[in-house]
Amino acid sequence: MSPKLRRALIITAAVIGGVIVAAVFATLLQQPEDEFVAEQPDEQLVAEAEIYDDIIVPPAALGELKTGITDLHGKPVGVKCSTCHTEGNKREPAADTPAQLSDFHTDMEFDHGQLSCSSCHATDDRDKLKLADGTQLAFDDTIEQCAQCHSSEYRSFKHGAHGGASGYWDRTEGARVRNHCVTCHDPHDPAFPDVTPADPPRDRFFGTTQ
Ligand code: HEC
Ligand code: HEC
Ligand code: HEC
Ligand code: HEC
Incomplete structure (x- = not known):
């Protein structure tokens, strides 16, 4: 070699x-x-991009007594709780269940665990809600109150798995539009109503299966 x-x-x-x-x-x-x-997003791109905050659409007249009247746009008209619940106009002792009510709010469906009215409504200011520690809360922050007791649903709500969404998926393009808890759940009777299944979809080849 x-x-x-x-x-x-x-x-x-x-x-x-x-x-x-x-x-x-x-x-x-x-x-x-x-x-x-998972592929990591380019941190610099993410940092530079503007992330739009979610828009949460509250129901009309949130935190007001619905009068059954609708405005020109078909939205319910409400009156503030303090219209009647004034300092000098208090029921003593305050009612805590609908059964104790005889002249007002008597048509309310109420079925929410063992809660009483004052679990959620501030007793000295009816225009406010309250948390377990007594902190008063504006009706606009109702979600925070629901979250206090329903943390796992709130977590899935924040992730987008609960509560639906529309608007933009890519939040650098535009905001995601979310529903409010009380748009779907009546705070007094929150069980989601039973739904009736719709007709099956029309089959592409054989017409409907019904
Ligand atoms: C038109 C007047 C009126 C309005 C507006 C009104 N209420 Fe009342 N509410 C009453 C009366 C009267 C009672 C007592 C009823 C009874 O004793 O049967 C009452 C009772 C209650 C009670 C039971 C506890 C208590 O104080 O006796 C709660 C809770 C309550 N109202 C919450 C509200 C909230 C929250 C709003 C606003 C979203 C509201 N009310 C708006 C008239 C009103
Ligand atoms: C789980 C918390 C919770 C409890 C318990 C609760 N409420 Fe409410 N209530 C709310 C929230 C949140 C709203 C605002 C919802 C809205 O305006 O759509 C509200 C709205 C109302 C309204 C105005 C609703 C309308 O559609 O006109 C009245 C009246 C009222 N509450 C009375 C009561 C009374 C009386 C009790 C006890 C029998 C009670 N609430 C128990 C959370 C609660
Ligand atoms: C103070 C604690 C508390 C607050 C505040 C509260 N909840 Fe509840 N919620 C409960 C309890 C307790 C139950 C009953 C759980 C059970 O029966 O297993 C319940 C049950 C429910 C259910 C299931 C009902 C069913 O029968 O399937 C829904 C939906 C719900 N709550 C939504 C809400 C919403 C929306 C809010 C805010 C407006 C809210 N809750 C505020 C304690 C609370
Ligand atoms: C788009 C409508 C929608 C919105 C918004 C929504 N939910 Fe729900 N929620 C539902 C449906 C549908 C169910 C399932 C009901 C069933 O299984 O019968 C449900 C179930 C629940 C339950 C009962 C879970 C169980 O295991 O029984 C709770 C508690 C609850 N939601 C809390 C919340 C809270 C808190 C918010 C706001 C942060 C919220 N939801 C927003 C539609 C909604």
Whole structure:
């Protein structure tokens, strides 16, 4: 074997050896295959992009007594609770269940765990809600009150799995539009009403299956 050939062989062997060692290292460094690693967004792009806040659409006349009258746009008209619930006009002791009411709010459906009116409504200011620690809350922040007791639904609501959404999916393009808890759930009788299944979809080849 000529010295030239030998050198060539040694170099080739060294290169192949190097490639094998590198390949072994690369495999060791790789994540195990069954572990899913989501592609990370480009942090700089994310930092530069404007992220639109979700828009939560509250129901019309939230926190007002619905009068049964609708305005020109078909939205319910309400009156503020403090129209009647004034300092000098208090029922003593305050009623806590609909059964104790005889002249007002008597047509209310009330079925929400073991809660009483004062679990949610501030007793000294009927225009406000209250949290368990007594903190008063504007009706606009009702979701915060629901979240206090329903943290897992609130978490899924924030993720978008509960409560539906419309608007933009990509929040760098525009805002996501969300429903309010009390748009779907009556706070006094929150069970979601039973739904009737719709007709099956029309089959593309055979017409409807009914
Ligand atoms: C038109 C007058 C009127 C309006 C507006 C009104 N209420 Fe009342 N409410 C009453 C009367 C009267 C009673 C007592 C009824 C009874 O004793 O049968 C009452 C009772 C209640 C009670 C039972 C506890 C208590 O104080 O006796 C709650 C809670 C309550 N109202 C909440 C509200 C809330 C919240 C609003 C606004 C969203 C509201 N009310 C708007 C007249 C009103
Ligand atoms: C789980 C919390 C909760 C409890 C318990 C509760 N409320 Fe409410 N109530 C609310 C919220 C939130 C609203 C605002 C909803 C809206 O305006 O659509 C409201 C609205 C009202 C209204 C105005 C509703 C309308 O549609 O006109 C009245 C009246 C009222 N509550 C009375 C009572 C009375 C009386 C009790 C006890 C029998 C009671 N609430 C118990 C949370 C509660
Ligand atoms: C003070 C605690 C408390 C607050 C505040 C509260 N809830 Fe509840 N909620 C309960 C309890 C207790 C139950 C009954 C759970 C059970 O029966 O397993 C319940 C049940 C429910 C249910 C299931 C009803 C059913 O029969 O399937 C819904 C939906 C609901 N709440 C929605 C709401 C919404 C919306 C709000 C805000 C307006 C709210 N809750 C505020 C304590 C609360
Ligand atoms: C788009 C309508 C919609 C909105 C908005 C919505 N929910 Fe619901 N929610 C539902 C439906 C539908 C169910 C399932 C009812 C069933 O299984 O019978 C449900 C179920 C629930 C339950 C009962 C879960 C159980 O295991 O029984 C709770 C509690 C609840 N929602 C709380 C909330 C709270 C708190 C919010 C606001 C943060 C909210 N929901 C917003 C539609 C909605």
